[in-house]
Amino acid sequence: MRKVLLVRFGEVHLKGLNRPYFLKKLVANVRRAVEPLGGRVWLSDSRIYVADAPDFDACAQRVRKVFGVHSVSPAVEMEKDLESICLAAEDMMRGKQGTFKVFGRRSDKTFPLDSMQLAAEIGGRVLESNPALKVDVHHPQHKLNVEIRDHAYLCVEEIPAVGGMPMGTGGKAMLLLSGGIDSPVAGYQIMNRGVMVQAVHFYSFPYTSERAKEKVLKLAKELGEYGNGMLVHVVPFTELQMQLHEKCPDELGTVLMRRYMMRIAERVARANGCQALITGESLGQVASQTMEALVCTDAAVNMPVFRPLIGLDKLEIIDIATAIGTYDTSILPYEDCCTVFTPRHPSTRPRIEDLEKAEALIDGERLTEEAVNGVETFRTWEMDL
Amino acid sequence: MIAYLDNSATTQSSIEVVEAMEQALREEYFNPSSLYAPAMRAEKAMNACRNEIRQALHTPSGQVVFTSGGTEANNLAIIGSVSAMHGPQRILVSQTEHPSVLGACEALEAAGHTVIRFPVDRQGQPVWETVEGAMREGVSLLSCMQVNNETGAMPDLARLSAMLRSLCPGALFHVDGVQGFLRVPMQASLADLYTLSGHKIHGPKGVGALWIRSGVRLKPRALGGGQEGGLRSGTENTPGIIGLGAAIRAMPGNAADVLAARKALLLGEIRSRIPDVRINGPLPEDAAPHILNLTFPGVRGEVLLHALEEAGVYVSTGSACSSKKRKLSPVLLAMGVPANDCEGALRFSLSPHTSEEEILYAAEQAGKAYELLKRFRRK
Incomplete structure (x- = not known):
């Protein structure tokens, strides 16, 4: 008998002929997550198992952050002997009270009892040994799973995991990461679909x-825990902002700035093999996120722009940020000081003709090129933040 | 080139201090409470430092208790003295005190005492009617800083002391001297409790002291082995205390004059480049000789700070700035500085070791940065 982690995967099940490809990625990602903790990982019978790790709790916490994993259960693995299974079941349910149900599942058809009989037999034994428990087959408080496969597996606890698709099965995309609450959540949502995400940050020193x-890098590091770390490309943006401020109409300032951010992000994305951009915009949240403004920002690039938060309310975004652990970092101060560049009356319905006219007033191509050339790239997994 | 003009935040340890501490760490590592001879050497070195402090305060008497720094000494002075009194007390402090004083006062308020916070005028001087009014109703502790950390304002301690002695005989007067010690002369005869800190005078961080007039009763905050006359238990930080002693000895006797000349040079150089710069707080000649708080109209203090940082000039701002929430300096606001000026405020703070080159360089860079940044105002 030994302890193992039973790792269930969700959506990958829906895949047809290319399912092995997704599974292979998933197993590799689980392996990478637990390797530093000494865990051994294998796939058997549409389950992933982790064994031989000294710290199972730490392992479970890491595995639950691997995209594609639906849930994780600490389980015991043992010989397929009914008497020892019953004893182990009694042991696991000792000290518990309330209602319970045994879920039997016999994959190995040579085992003498079928799934129903197995559940009934074990349920009876648990009831005899623990009078504080009652059976409730509809809404049990405790669910005891017993599975008969190459070995017998028993587990009670099921830790929900992040779900989604295995990282690396969905291509690469570039996230515009600001340091606020929204953009890390947007990145997370797309990572959840199996996409490898890199980040680009616009840096306006001394503003x-x-x-x-540092705060942005810390956010990226926190997001990177859901993958294998994150690349952050920091773009020097001050010169462009100053030029826009000096030469272009004030009320268009924010949308013009967004358009240049998108252009620069697109170039950095292409240079890094990314096929799409990700932003944390939510329709109508601020002046630059009206539909008219978003149309104008989109028009600046020839690359799909993913906006996973488009229909979310600020409070919903905050809930996700809290759940994924980026909220506390996002609300640290040291946010940008550049209200200097914020128009007092930003245009909420910019027209593309006006923007293009304004952009002709500066040497946009040169400034964009300079910004891209000045990129400094950080690897969050190499940083102490 | 580096110009470090943030000496009120902290200072670089001087060579004398580093050498004295290195020797203390290597050789004088004994616990002063131990019974053998080398341990007594450590105790003697500590006592020598206590004497240095008394000398600097022009007094032969009084107890010197070493602490972890200014904050702990202020806490001990305020909470320790009031806790040793019987029943609810009235405490008088200025609105512009350091957070370690205001925080201690809040704790006392929560414990049922009354705290009266008197305002100051634009020069940083107490509003005397309020002070007198409060004293006439009786107070048992007055706490006031020797030098304001943001503006360099120096409240008239002699007048405060005289007023307290005549209106509230028996009341205690605590002076927070963290920003003033050895840069502005101090007479212990004015006060009953005096706080100082090591790292503002080229000594090490993590060490400070409280001078206590003989006969003043304090209730200790750190309990245990009874070190420091029972007022501050815990094995003494001998290397730090030896470093503090070295720092006091190394401070030039004419520090105030040197500082005043450097500050005048800095102000003159900045003014010649930026004529519309404004001084916050008292006139430079009425303020402490090492602190200069200036507003650069139309430019955010924090932005200018980072532009100077890029050129290797380090200063500080009184007000943290963020696009979401603007936090203006309560000290500047209390001194009647308009909100707009608070946003553009920068503090330059000097040390006797600040060189003329540093000052000239800083002024030149401030001029350049201001010239560039003032073009970008919010439209």
Whole structure:
């Protein structure tokens, strides 16, 4: 008898002929997650198992952050002997009270009892040994799973995991990461679909400080825990902002800035093999996120722009940020100080002709090129933040 | 080139201090409470430092208790003295005190005492009617800083002391001297409790002291082995205390004059480049000689700070700035500085070791950065 982690996967089940490809990625990602903790990982009978790790709790916490994993259960693995299974079941349910149900599942058809009989037999034994428990087959408080496969597996606890698709099965995309609450959540949502996400951050020293940059890197590191770390491309953006401020109409300032951010992000994305951009925009949240403004931002690039938060309310976004662990970092101060560049009356219905006219007033191509050339790339997994 | 003009935040340890501490760490590592001879050497070194402090305060008497720094000494002075009194007390402090004083006062308020916070005028001087009014109703502790950390304002301690002695005989007067010690002369005769810190005078961080007039009763905050006359238990930080002693000895006797000359140079150089710069707080000649708080109209203090940082000039701002929430300096606001000026405020703070080159360089860079940044105002 030994302890193992039973790892269930969700959506990958829906795949048809290319399912082995997705599974292979998933197993590799689970392996990478637990390797530093000494866990051994294998796939058997549409389950992933983790064994031989000294710290099972830490392992479970890591595995539940692997995209594609639906849930994780600490389980015991033992010989397929009914008497020892019953004893182990009694042991697992000792000290519990309330209602319970045994879920039997016999994959190995040579085992003498079928799924129903197995559940009934074990349920009876548990009831005899623990009078504080009652059976409730509809809404049990405790679910005891017993599976008969190459071995017998028993588990009670089921830790929900992040779900989604295995990282690396969905291509690569570039996230515009600001340091606020929304953009990390947007990145998370797309990572959840199996996409490898890199980040681009626009740095306006001296209008934003070294501490603000540290904060963004910290956010990226927190997001990177759901993958294998994150690349962050920091773009020097001050010169462009100053030029826009000096030469272009004030009320278009924010949308013009967004358009240049998108252009720069697109170039950085292409240079890094990314096929799409990700932003944390939510329809109508601020002046630059009206439908008219978004149409104008989109028009600046020839690349799909994913906006997973488009229909979410700020409070819903905050809930996700809290759940994924980026909220506390997002609300640190040191946010940008550049209200200097914020128009007092930003245009909420910009027209593309006006924007193009304004952009002709600056040497946009040169400034874009310079910004791209000035990119500094950080690897969050190499940083202590 | 680096110009470090943030000496009120902290200072670089001087060579004398580093050497004295290195020797203390290597050789004088004994616990002063131990019974053998080398341990007594450590105790003697600590006592020598206590004497240095008394000398600097022009007094032969009083107890010197070493602490972890200014905050702990302020906490001990305020909470320790009031806790040793019987029943609810009235405490008088200025609105512009350091957070370690205001925080201690809040704790006392929560414990049922009354705290009266008197305002100051634009020069940083107490509003005397309020002070007198409060004293006439009786107070048992007055706490006031020797030098304001943001503006360099120096409240008239002699007048405060005289007023307290005549209106509230028996009341205690605590002076927070963290920003003033050895840069502005201090007479212990004015006060009953005096706080100082090591790292503002080129000593190490993590060490400070509280001077206590003989006969003043305090209730200790750190309990245990009874070190420091029972007022501050815990094995003494001998290397830090030896470092503090070295820092005091290394401070030039004419520090105030040197500082005043450097500050005048800095202000003159900045003014010649930026004529519309404004001084926050008292006139430079009425303020402490090492602190200069300036507003650069039309430019956010924090933005200018980072632009200077890029050029290797380090200063500080009184007000943290963020696009979401603007936090203006309560000290500047209390001194009647308009909100707009608070946003553009930068504090330059000097040390006797600040060189003329540093000052000239800083002024030149401030001029350049201001010239560039003032073009970008919110439209």
